[in-house]
Structures are given as structure tokens and as C-alpha cells.
Amino acid sequence: MSLKDISTSVPKKDHSGKVSGQLPYISDVKVENMVYGVLVRSQVAYGKIISIQLPNLPEGYEAVGAEDIPGPNFVKIIKEDQPIFANEWVNYIGEPILMLVGKDLNILYSLLKEVKVIIEEHQAIYTLDEAIKQKSAAGVIMASYEFGESLETVSAIEQGAHQIIEEEYDTGYQEHVYLEPQGMLAIYKDDEIEVQGSMQCLYYIKNALLSALACGDDEVRVVQSPTGGGFGGKEEFPSMMACHVAVAARAVKKSVMLVFDRSEDMVVTTKRHPAKLNYRTALDKVGNILSLSVEIFLDGGANVGLSSVVLQRALINSAGVYKIPHFHAKGYVLKTNTVPNGAFRGFGAPQSFAGIESHLGHLSKLANIEPLEYKRKYLVKQGDPTITKGIFRDPILVEDMIEDLLKTSEYKKKKQEFQRFNQQNLRYKKGIGTSLFLHGCGFTGSGERDHIKATVKLVKSKDGIVMLKISNSDMGQGILTTLCKIVAKELDLPYEDVLYPYPDTKVVPDSGPTVASRTTMIVGKLLERAAKKLKAQWQSGVDQEVVEHYVHREMIPWDEKTFTGDAYPAYSWGVNFVELEVDTLTGNVKLEKVYGNYEVGKVIDDRIMKGQIDGGLAQGLAYGYLEKMTSKQGKIQQKSISDYGPPTSLDVVPIESKVFDNPYADGPYGAKGAGELTLIGGAPAVQAAIEDALHTTFQQIPITPEVIIESLWMKEGEEG
Amino acid sequence: MVEKMTATYRFDRLEQTLSQLNREDCLIMAGGTDIMVLHKSGRGVPLKLPKPLIFIDHLSELKQVFQNHKDIHIGACCTYSELLEHPLIPVSLKNAIKTIAAPAIRNRGTLGGNICNASPAGDTLPLLYVYNAKLLLRSVTGDRIVEISDFIQGPRRVQRYQNEILAEIILPSVLEEGAYVVFEKVGNRNADAIAKVGFAGYIRINEARIEDVRFAFGAVGPTMVRSIDIERKLVGKTIPLADADIVQVVAGFDKIIRPIDDQRSTATYRKTVALNLLRYFLSMKQYQAN
Known part of the structure; x- marks a missing residue:
């Protein structure tokens, strides 16, 4: 197969293995001399471990804990605050204390019940609101940043303003619900521990293992297994599991398998940070924005993990796609004694976009201007500064994308139709809502240049087969296919002659983690360059290798201290329209039409892009009204998929989408990031549509039926 | 072992x-x-x-x-x-x-x-x-x-x-003509969901007079909630029901429906929705046999 237009879809490389059910995931793997591991977890949210009593362990059963860790007892992520096995203090319910290993899971489960951990309980912080109240106490603020217009200027503007509007906005947990729960296997060999599993970031895991095992570079090896979904949930969390199995394998000299079932996975793995966003906006007489200050609080959970970086992205996106005069922002990650929160598709941006879209929607009502019209007045244009004093360099097509959707959806006509419908129907109310959003592609700031320093390699065999040697994971998003397409096209080779085996750190260089919508744009570009180089030196009948390193595009340098400069090299853009119907008796929301227009530079594979749009948007819509996770006294309440409630095929309607071409010079064939963007607009559009249907406002997501019924009840009370 | x-x-x-x-x-x-x-x-x-x-x-x-x-x-x-x-x-x-x-x-x-x-x-x-x-x-x-x-x-x-x-x-007698039956399941999503509230209503009318009427509520108590007493009070009334009758029936169920808070919903929501569905059923202007 040779490719004319890169966007034309091809069969995915992993298609037949997945469709036939033949592809083995980590829990399908069995190796010789393998035992299972189960984790003894804290039942207390915050406390000091006094003693641990183990039952008599039958032969072949052993306990592994902190004393078995050759290196320091923390999972290497950013800060050293996350123990591999908690041995002094426990900071959340579910925190791993020990691992029991042995052949039979049945026996392990009964032994688990007999382990007695005595913990001296201390007063825990269970909620973000409690943490905000105790913000000044030691250790509660885990990260904070502040930037933008000086507060003196803002308060001078506020003095002269017609009115000041303050709004508080809350966002909830979101659970990844990857199809395949987390799983990790350490294969024991005398001179090497090989860790296999479901993962997004091979070298994060390798670095965590080098630290935990205090060993040489060639004594650990990380191999990705076929990965059934990640969504960020397999970014940093697998590093901890990898440490567990590797430490255990080293201690018992056997291969150790650790796989979670769904309920364990839902209760102990990272989630999207619940957030509180406070807006304070000065308006003139006709409702124009004079200044806007935002304050963001993220619930970090018990360890900081990646939360500081999540906060950075939340802050950088806190003004949405708007050029707001006199903008000021600050934000905090606060510690609570709950399960640590972490990476999740969008990485802080979904909270910020839900908040700012909601706030601007509400301001438009005050100004008595149609919401979309009001937002368009503030839309950024090419050449405008970003809120961090960077620049939007490339052409921005959002206006065209809006115009297109206004036509396609017959927006004005629909609004009138809905108004008539709502007057006649007492039970059901229809509404239409919109959202405008962007996503900064790649790592925040100078991460690519300073931390990641990606390297890619292409290896060509004598018979002309080319293999990709990179450390990125296909987790369902399709990079086995898209990256091969890029290389095949550049080399003029049939797509079938380019291979991308599951990566193994023994043979692949560090091309960076599979996160931040960076893979296609950054790694794809490096591969495109490597392929060009290989083509130039191509010799038939011989083995050849080429290597490429990341080159930074000079922009306005990012300074994390002052929070200024170009936060991202490029931005992808999106517009969503949502039409829905609310049942005022039950508060249930039924989606009727969902539209998405996107601009991601250039699409590398149409069908894969459609997969990202449909999946991302479904996940984003659900974040706004359907998926609900709560924590009570430090315990996650929803332990099954049905109780948590991600959308089924009966909840989502066919999504009408279009992608606009706008090639980006530093992306392969012009491609930018696409994976996270598609989630971001869902929740704010759903909120706006529900508000439109009910003529009311909400200050939170998810807007569940419970929230709607309460709001209708309050409204009824007001109207007497 | x-x-x-x-x-x-x-x-x-x-x-x-x-x-x-x-x-x-x-x-x-x-x-x-x-x-x-x-x-x-x-x-x-x-x-x-x-x-x-x-x-x-x-x-x-x-x-x-x-x-x-x-x-x-x-x-x-x-x-x-x-x-x-x-x-x-x-x-x-x-x-x-x-x-x-x-x-x-x-x-x-x-x-x-x-x-x-x-x-x-x-x-x-x-x-x-x-x-x-x-x-x-x-x-x-x-x-x-x-x-x-x-x-x-x-x-x-x-x-x-x-x-x-x-x-x-x-x-029994389900093939008798003239009954209008309604069922509503309220779940957190449209498939693979456990009911937060269930409601069934049954009504048989003869020339605008109620001959038989029954209600049952699910997921708002340990078993289904039904009240023969409340149902009986409606027999013989004419359709559409007077507001006072509707208020009385709803008040009757308000007393006996005692749901709980759990990981799926709240007691307040369950009760409000159960009564909403009941009120809606009672407020219909006509009931077409189905």
C-alpha cells in the first residue's frame, strides 16, 4: 500500500490482533517461576504505623516491604514524597504498605485478611474545601504559582468598574476507566529485572526502577505490553506498580505479577483533580470585561505526583481562548488525605475550560448578549499575546470553524424551535450550548528541551524493512499506525514494510513519554526527519541506522519562576455545539446532537482522528453531566463501572465532526496534537446547553440529575 | 491447600x-x-x-x-x-x-x-x-x-x-381491555445501570371514571412501595383528577416513601423524583389503553 494523501486511512497495525482477541495483554501472560502479588493497603486516611503483624506464611509465600527496597523508599516522579511501601506514615486509604507474594491468589487473598496493621490515627483532611480552610498549615500547599497583571492595577480598575462579579466554580473527580485495568509483571533473571506491563511512559518507569533498585543501567529493562487504554492513568501510576513488582522479584528471586481488578483499580489509582475555581471580574455598564482575576485550587490528594505540572496547565488555560484585558491568575495544589490525583487527558485544562466557559456564559447573560456572540468579542487572533506573554504565532481558524457550525447546525433556527418546544412541553426542555477551546501541544514550557530531549532511531534491514525504535506507547490511540505512515510516506515505502514493535528500553532510545499530545507532533516530526536522512543515505542490501535528536524552535523563552514566555510551541483548536433535552421530572439529560469542528494542523489518519474525536468528546461530555465519583471520609464510593456511569452507546449520539487543515511547520506533514483537545470542549458545551434548556445557571460539573432536580426545586421555591 | x-x-x-x-x-x-x-x-x-x-x-x-x-x-x-x-x-x-x-x-x-x-x-x-x-x-x-x-x-x-x-x-387479567400502564426507570445512564428510582402506574377508566388504579415504586425502600389504601381512595373519581385529589395522593406517598443515600444517589433525589413521576401520572388529561 502506498500513500497519496497522508490522511487517507489504512488498516491499523494492531487491528487483527485486537479484533480477533488474540493479542495477549499483561494479565494473559504466564512465565516460568511466576508468583502473584497482592497489596496490603492502609485502611486509615492519615496516621502513623505502629506495628505490622503478619500471619504465619505457608511455604512459598513471602511478605515484601520497605526494608526490601535496595534504593530509597520513594517512587521517582518529581518530588520524593511518595513511598513505594509506606512504613512510617500513611497518607490515604489504599496506600500500599506491604506486598504478599505466592503462587495461589486464593491463598493470598485469605492471608491478606489476616495481616494486622496497627495505625495511630491522626486528623485527616478529607476534602478540598477543608484543605482550603487549612491552607496556611504546614504541608497543605504542595505547589503554587501566580502571574499576570499586577494586583494594584487590577484593584484600581475594579475601583472604577460598574460592577464586580464573583463566581465560585467546582469540578469533580473523573476516573479514566481504561478498558484494561492496571497490570505489571517483573520477570526475574540473575542479571536483570525485566518489567512488562500496561504503560504510557517506559523511561519514567525505567528511571523509577533505577532509583528503587539502586542498580546499573543494564540491570533493568522495561517492555510495554499491549495497552488497553491509558488516558493519562498509565502515565505516572504504573511507576509505583513497577517498583512493587521489581522490588518483590528481586527479594524473592521469582517473577512477580501484580494485576488489579476493576474495583481495586477504581479505588486506588489516580483520578482527575477535583478543582475549585474562583472568578472575580470587573465589568463596565454594558457588561464588557475590564479585568478578570482567577484563583484555582486543585485537590492533589496525598502525594504531589505530577500535580504541580497539572496546575501549570490549568493556569495557562485559565483565560480560555480569550484575550481578556488585565488578567491575573494564581493557583494552588493542596494536599488532602485521599487517593493521589494525577494525569488525565487534558491535564488541568478541562477544569479551566469548564470554568472559564461557564463564567463567560454567565457574564453574557448579564450583558444580555447571546453567549456565543459575547465570547467571540474576546476571541484571540493570530499575533495576540498569550496570558503568559507568549504569542499566538500561527493562523487561528476558530472564526471559520464557528461560522461553519452555525450553518451546519442551523443554530438560530434551532434556538427558536427549542423556545417554542419548551413553551409547549411541560416535562421536557431542550437547549443548545457551545464551547470554544484550544490545547497547547507538547510539554509545558521548555520541558521538551530541558527534560525530555527526545531521541528517535530508525533501523533498516538488508531486505529493506524499516523499524521504528522509539519509547512511545500505543495505548489504543493508534501511533503504531500513524507513526509508521509518516515514515513509510517519507521513505516512499509500502506501509507494510515499516514496522513498529512494542518498545523495549533495551533497544529503543528515550523518545519521551506518551503524554501531552506530543507524540505525533514531536516524535512524529523527529521520525520524519530521521526518514529523510535515511532516504538520503539509503543503500540497498545493507543494514543501516539513523538517529535524530530534538531541536528546539526558538520562541519567547519560558520562565517557570515568572510564569512568562511561550508555554507551548503550538496550539490545536476546537468548537463544540451540543443540543440536548432535559427531563424536568427526573433531571435526566438526553443528548440529541453533538457537533465538533477541530483544527489539528494536518490529520495523519482520518479514521484514527475520528476515533479520537468520538472517544474524547464522549469522555468530555460525560465529565460534564454523567460520570460522578465521590469520596467520603477518604474512601472512593463508586467501585464499579455501573455505579460510576461512563457513557454507553445508548448515551452518546453520532458525533458530527469536521477537521480543518492548517499545517504547522514543525509538525510532520503539518500535524499538531489531537488526543487531549477532543475532550476539552465537551463539559462546557453540555453545561451551556442544560442552562439554555432550563434558563438557569450552574456553578459546578458534573451537572447530574441530582443537581438539576435540586436546582429546579430551588427555582420553584423562588417563584413561589 | x-x-x-x-x-x-x-x-x-x-x-x-x-x-x-x-x-x-x-x-x-x-x-x-x-x-x-x-x-x-x-x-x-x-x-x-x-x-x-x-x-x-x-x-x-x-x-x-x-x-x-x-x-x-x-x-x-x-x-x-x-x-x-x-x-x-x-x-x-x-x-x-x-x-x-x-x-x-x-x-x-x-x-x-x-x-x-x-x-x-x-x-x-x-x-x-x-x-x-x-x-x-x-x-x-x-x-x-x-x-x-x-x-x-x-x-x-x-x-x-x-x-x-x-x-x-x-x-392476572392482563388481557382485559382498557388499562393504561406506565413504567419509568431512572438510572444514571441509559444501559447497564442500576435503578435510582423505578415507577409503575396502572389505571383503568370507564367513561372518565377510575375503575382501578395502582402504583408501585422501586429503589426507594427495602422492597417495592405500594399502598392499596391510597389506591382505593381514587377509585370512582373522574378524570382529569382534581388538584386536591392529586395533592392528597402525593402527600400519602410522601409519608411512606423513605429512601436512602448511597453511592448511586441521594434520598432527597429519589423521593422528589418518585413523587414527580407520580404527580405527572396523576395529572394526565387522558389515559389511552396500551
């Missing part, structure tokens, strides 16, 4: 099954969609069953649907999918069945299982209550018939003797 294998039985005939049940207390497995979940014992470990298991899902004696005068008899082991296809099954019951889980579960799950599982949120139960369903229980000593509301006594508690099998669900 070798665990004793759980005994399992799968007889060809109902008769043999009943004999075995008469000899030994067994866990009865129809579709297994509840039992498999209830006795889950961790990843990678087989089910732990407290009793021997006896399969009845294949017994043809328990899979018949037939008409007897104006009654419909439904074999307890008919799967939901089979009932959806059957011409004798009332549309309202089919509509209720369509809200249950998803096709794979509906291919296994049975109406008898939904009753014997006696979940407070059992999807078909509100409807079976307003149909005044009767249950035919069979054992080696013979048959007996009980009202569904007597059979179900509490969460996962039914009045079944060890040697009995629920053989048939009887919907």
Missing part, C-alpha cells in the same frame, strides 16, 4: 431437579447474572459458593409462555431476550425489559431470577407489582400460588422453601 469442589447439578427434567432440591439445599442458578456477581471472590479466583449449585436455565418446563383465560403465564426461566420477542408479552413489560442492563445480560437474565434476587432496585418489580403478579411455586409435594408482594419480604429475602422452584409468573 486444595479446596473442595462445589457440587453442581444439571438435570434434564424439572422433576429430577425438584427431587434433588427436596434432598439437598442448593443455590438455584437460572441466568446467573446476579449469582455470578454476588459470589465474586477476587480476580483470578473461582466463585466461592456457599451451597451446591443447581442449574435450571435449560429446563423447557420453565420456559413456556401461554394464555389461560385472560391471564398470561410466563415461565420463570424465560430470558429477557425471549420475552422481548414473544407476542403475548404486554408492551409495557417489554418496555421495562428494554431498560435492563444490555443485550448480553438480557440473553442470560430471566424474569424469575429478577424476582428471586429480590433486589430493592429490581427492574421489572414495580411493574409486576402493579400487575398484581402471582407466583406459582412448585415442589415435589405440589404447587402453591403466592402474591408477589407476599413472596418478596426484603432485600434478597423471599418466601421460598428449600424444595421449591419458582415455576411461573402469572399476570
